[in-house]
Structure formats: C-alpha cells, structure tokens
Amino acid sequence: MKPLPAAYAWLDQVQGLSRVLVEARALYGVTETPGPANNAQIMAWAKEVGLEKTYPNDATAWCGLFAAVVVKRAGWDVVGGPLWARNWANFGRKVEEDDAALGDIVVFSRDGGGHVGIYVGEDAAAIHVLGGNQSDAVTITRIARSRLIAVRRPKWRFAEPAGVIKRRLAATGALSTNEA
Numbered sequence: 001m002k003p004l005p006a007a008y009a010w011l012d013q014v015q016g017l018s019r020v021l022v023e024a025r026a027l028y029g030v031t032e033t034p035g036p037a038n039n040a041q042i043m044a045w046a047k048e049v050g051l052e053k054t055y056p057n058d059a060t061a062w063c064g065l066f067a068a069v070v071v072k073r074a075g076w077d078v079v080g081g082p083l084w085a086r087n088w089a090n091f092g093r094k095v096e097e098d099d100a101a102l103g104d105i106v107v108f109s110r111d112g113g114g115h116v117g118i119y120v121g122e123d124a125a126a127i128h129v130l131g132g133n134q135s136d137a138v139t140i141t142r143i144a145r146s147r148l149i150a151v152r153r154p155k156w157r158f159a160e161p162a163g164v165i166k167r168r169l170a171a172t173g174a175l176s177t178n179e180a
Helices: 006-013 019-026 040-048 063-073 085-090
Strands: 105-110 113-122 126-134 137-144 148-153
Touching: 006 113, 019 063, 019 113, 019 126, 040 063, 063 085, 063 113, 063 126, 085 105, 085 113, 085 148, 105 126, 113 137
Parallel strands: none
Antiparallel strands: 105 113, 105 148, 113 126, 126 137
C-alpha cells in the first residue's frame, strides 16, 4: 500500500474505520495512464462493477467509478449511473454537512458536472477528499465547502463503526478547482 502524505498519515492509525474508507485507502496512489494507453487496474474496476461496456478508457472521468468500486468492495449497493458523480447524492442516507464524518461519500459541483469522493476531514474552508481522478490519480485533495452538494452515509446494518468521526484538519495545500 502506498504511504499517505505526512499530513494524512494519522488515517492509518484510526481504529474502526468504515469499510468504504478502508477500501478507498487501499487504492491510494493508483494513477491514470497518460496518452492513449489505459491503466489496467482502473479498467478492471469498470469490469468489476459491470461498466466495462460503458466505460471506454481511463481518460474518461473516473471519480464515480472509484466510488463504485470501493462501495461495492465494502458490501454496499452501487447507485444507478455511478459514473455521473452527482448520482452519488442518492447513496445511503443523507447526512447534514455539519455531521460529515470519516468514510462518508461527499458530492461536489464542478464545471461540466460533479465530483465524488470519500470524506477524510475538513478545515474551515474545505473538505479533504480521498478520491479518484483527482489530478489523474487516487489522492487526497482539499475541495471548497462552497462546492459541496451532498454528504451521504451507508445505512448501517448493525452498529456504526467507531471510526466514523468528524476530523478537523489544518488548512494546508491549495484548493482543488477542477478534479481532472
């Protein structure tokens, strides 16, 4: 597993993380293949979630594909039309922005559509997101709170994992303006 940046290394020490976040963390560092070639791992995700006929190459936006594969691996149903980031606003159950916690699905607006990822923390100006297709890779980036349109959490079958907690972080690093 690729190490996290120092500012997020604490994440590997949290006990009781949700399966969604565990699965997302395992994919940290996967990178899109530049040019006409495709990353075989990203293309395998499309097959794993039944999108091999509708997902042509890793140059196609893949934040929704990333969300689909981690949610499926975590044992939850994938939303209809998962490649459309804004469709993730229908996942699980609604959570108020002030109650966002580790492992929640977060959905954002962006020019030309939307973006989806996994909440790993927040600061006064931004949500820190572990997601795919962020600078063409699975990374953690800061996205302005003003772009947030939904926070969603799985409908737990039993008890909520202990690691589903709010995490306040330092406001370091630039704000992402277009997750491509």
